[in-house]
Amino acid sequence: QVQLVESGGGLVQAGGSLRLSCAASGRTFSRYPMGWFRQAPGKEREFVASISWDGASTAYADSVKGRFTISRDNRRNTGYLQMNGLNFEDTAVYYCAAGLNPWSEGGSAQAGFGSWGQGTQVTVAS
Secondary structure (H helix, E strand, C coil), X not given: XXXXXXXXXXXXXXXXXXXXXXXXXXXXXXXCCEEEEEECCCCCCEEEEEECCCCCCEEECCCCCCCEEEEEECCCCEEEEEECCCCHHHCEEEEEEEECCCCCXXXXXXXXXXXXXXXXXXXXXX
């Protein structure tokens, strides 16, 4: 099992930027894909972005494509989500997750991720 801790959330004005971090410990993080998901008040948790175990492949939800960038540094056991051009609809609790299957791309399905962080709040003021 891998333990994940998110950080970097906060309050930002519309149009601003934030960079979320996801620090991993335990199971060898570098062998597994990583994903970011979010849950807005009153809504179900949804996919945001994912990155393959080696960083070579990424995927994004249509709502964030072109604004968000997912990356990882396997030497530091850390993943990142750079968020630019934030708008009110991006307000949510953001969770990072580690994939279940090693040496894979991860995809967008929550069922493919088995370890979750506690979440970090992102609030965008309009």
